[in-house]
Amino acid sequence: MDFITASSPSIVIITALAALLTLYAVKISVQCLFSKKRYHPIAGTIFNQLLNFHRLHHYMTDLAKKNQTYRLLSPFRSEVYTADPVNVEYILKTNFPNYGKGWHNYSILSDLLGDGIFTVDGEKWRHQRKVSSHEFSTKVLRDFSSSVFRRNAAKVAGMISELAISNSSMDIQDLFMKATMDSIFKVGFGIELDTMGGSSEGTRFANAFDDSSAMTLWRYVDILWTIKRRLNVGFEATLKKNIKVIDDFMYKLIRNKIEQVSKSKEDPDLSETKKEDIMSRFLDLNETDPRYLRDIILNFLVAGRDTTATTLSWFIYMLSKNFKIQEKIAKEVREMAKPKDENTSFVDFAAYLTEDVLDKMQYLHAALSETLRLFPAVAVDAKICFGDDTLPDGYSVKKGDMVTYMPYAMGRIKSIWGEDAEEFRPERWINEDGNFRGETASKFTAFQAGPRICLGKEFAYRQMKIFSAMLLGCFSFALTDETKPVKYRTMLNLHIDNGLQVRAFHRYESK
Numbered sequence: 001m002d003f004i005t006a007s008s009p010s011i012v013i014i015t016a017l018a019a020l021l022t023l024y025a026v027k028i029s030v031q032c033l034f035s036k037k038r039y040h041p042i043a044g045t046i047f048n049q050l051l052n053f054h055r056l057h058h059y060m061t062d063l064a065k066k067n068q069t070y071r072l073l074s075p076f077r078s079e080v081y082t083a084d085p086v087n088v089e090y091i092l093k094t095n096f097p098n099y100g101k102g103w104h105n106y107s108i109l110s111d112l113l114g115d116g117i118f119t120v121d122g123e124k125w126r127h128q129r130k131v132s133s134h135e136f137s138t139k140v141l142r143d144f145s146s147s148v149f150r151r152n153a154a155k156v157a158g159m160i161s162e163l164a165i166s167n168s169s170m171d172i173q174d175l176f177m178k179a180t181m182d183s184i185f186k187v188g189f190g191i192e193l194d195t196m197g198g199s200s201e202g203t204r205f206a207n208a209f210d211d212s213s214a215m216t217l218w219r220y221v222d223i224l225w226t227i228k229r230r231l232n233v234g235f236e237a238t239l240k241k242n243i244k245v246i247d248d249f250m251y252k253l254i255r256n257k258i259e260q261v262s263k264s265k266e267d268p269d270l271s272e273t274k275k276e277d278i279m280s281r282f283l284d285l286n287e288t289d290p291r292y293l294r295d296i297i298l299n300f301l302v303a304g305r306d307t308t309a310t311t312l313s314w315f316i317y318m319l320s321k322n323f324k325i326q327e328k329i330a331k332e333v334r335e336m337a338k339p340k341d342e343n344t345s346f347v348d349f350a351a352y353l354t355e356d357v358l359d360k361m362q363y364l365h366a367a368l369s370e371t372l373r374l375f376p377a378v379a380v381d382a383k384i385c386f387g388d389d390t391l392p393d394g395y396s397v398k399k400g401d402m403v404t405y406m407p408y409a410m411g412r413i414k415s416i417w418g419e420d421a422e423e424f425r426p427e428r429w430i431n432e433d434g435n436f437r438g439e440t441a442s443k444f445t446a447f448q449a450g451p452r453i454c455l456g457k458e459f460a461y462r463q464m465k466i467f468s469a470m471l472l473g474c475f476s477f478a479l480t481d482e483t484k485p486v487k488y489r490t491m492l493n494l495h496i497d498n499g500l501q502v503r504a505f506h507r508y509e510s511k
C-alpha cells in the first residue's frame, strides 16, 4: 500500500502546518534561550519524518550520529529521540513510572490491539504482566511450544527441500512469516491455522493482520489520521475493514474454544485433555470475556510472530552475505545435534534439537543476537513522559513529550559498539572461553529493558534457534540475486521490503 499517494489530498494542509511548525520552532528556540532548563537540540520536524518515511530508520540514525539525543517538533508536543544508553536506562528502568504508553500510544494502537499488554499502563498492565509472566514460565507452555516449533521447523525444511531439489528461488521471509504465524497460533489457541499449507481463511487473516500493522504505524506520522478515521476515508477506511476481518475470525475461534472448554468440564473423558495453549490456560483462570481474550491473544500474535520471522529473515540475509559465518554455524549445529547419519529425516533432526543441545549452540546464539543488534525487530519504541523531568544527560523533557529510544540507530553508533559497529560480527558476543557474552539491556535494546522488558525473549530465542539450527544443519543458503538491494519496509516491525529471495542447497541426503 502506498501511503504517500493515499495521503496526497492532504499535501496543502501539510504544507500549511509545516509553515506553522517553522514559526513554532522559532518560538520554542527563543523560549529555550530564556529558560533556565536546557532542551535537546532541534533536529527537524515530524514532517521530515513523513518525507523520509520509506527510509525512516536511516534518517533517524543519521540524526542520532550527529546528536545522540535530539528533538523533532510536532504541532502537539516535542518528540525526543534518544540513542544514548544512559538515557535509555533512565526512561526504561530508573524512572520507569514516569514513562509509559500514555494516551497518545493508546489512541493509536488500541483499534488494533485493544486493551492488550502493549497498549496499557498502570494496573491494567501490571495484571496482564503478572498473569502472562507466570504462564510463560510454566514447564507445560515451554514443552508445548518447543514441540510446536520442532514440528513446524521440520515442515519448513520439507518445503525448502522440494524447492532446493527443483533449484527454485523462494521468498524465505514469507515462509518464516507463515511458519511463525502457525506456531504462535497453535501456542496461543491450540489450533492449526495452516497458513503454510495455504489455508485460505488463515491467509486472509494473516494479510489483514499485516496490513493493519502497517497502517497503524502510519498513524504515528500522519497527524490527520483521527479526522480520516472519523470520515472513514483513505487508509483509515481500509484499516477498519481489515480489523473487522481480524475480529470476525478471532471471535469465531474464541466462541469455539469457550464451547470446547465448557464441554470438557461436563465430560470427564475430555476434562483430562491437557490445557497447553495460552487461551485454554486463561479460560482455566475463568477469564471468559471474549474482548479481553481477543486482546490478549492478538497482542501475543503481534509480539511473537513478525518479530521472530523478520529476525530469522535478516539472519539468513546476513549469512548469505557472510558465507564463512554461515558455515561456522552449520558446523556448530551438526556437532551439537549429532544426527545419527547423513540420511536423518527432518523430523528426526528436529527431535535432536532439545533444550540442552540448543544451549550448547553458543555461536548460533551470538549470530542471532548480532542480527538483532543491526536489525532489531522493533526499530523504534515510543514512550510518553508523564511529568516534567531531567534526563541523565542534563537536558529536560516536559510532561506530554514523546520520548523514543531507537534500537536501530543504537546498533550503528560507534561510541556504543566500537569502530566496527556497522559490521556483522557475531564474535563480539563471544568471550575468551568461547561462550556467549550478553550485553546490558540498555545497550542492546532489541528486547527493551526494565520492568517491561520483552516477556517472550527466551521463547523467541528458543524458536529462532530451533528454526535456524534445523535449516542450517540441513541446507546452505545464497541470495537469488546478489545485485538486488535488500531494504526494510517501514512498519511496526522491521520487515524486509518485498521479501527475501534465496536459493537453498541440500547439505546432505536428509529429507
Ligand code: HEM
Binding pocket: 117, 118, 129, 132, 300, 303, 304, 305, 307, 308, 311, 372, 376, 377, 378, 381, 445, 446, 447, 448, 451, 452, 453, 454, 455, 456, 457, 459, 460
Ligand atoms: C526476536 C523476537 C522479539 C523481539 C525483538 C521482541 C522485542 C520486544 C520489545 C522491543 C518489546 C517492547 C515493546 C513495547 O514497548 O511495547 C517487547 C514486548 C513484549 N514482547 Fe517481545 N520481542 C520478541 C519476541 C516475542 C515473543 C516470541 C513473544 C511472545 C510470544 C513476545 C512477547 C512480548 C510481550 C508480551 C511484550 C510486552 C511486555 C510488557 O509490556 O510488559 N515477544 N518485545
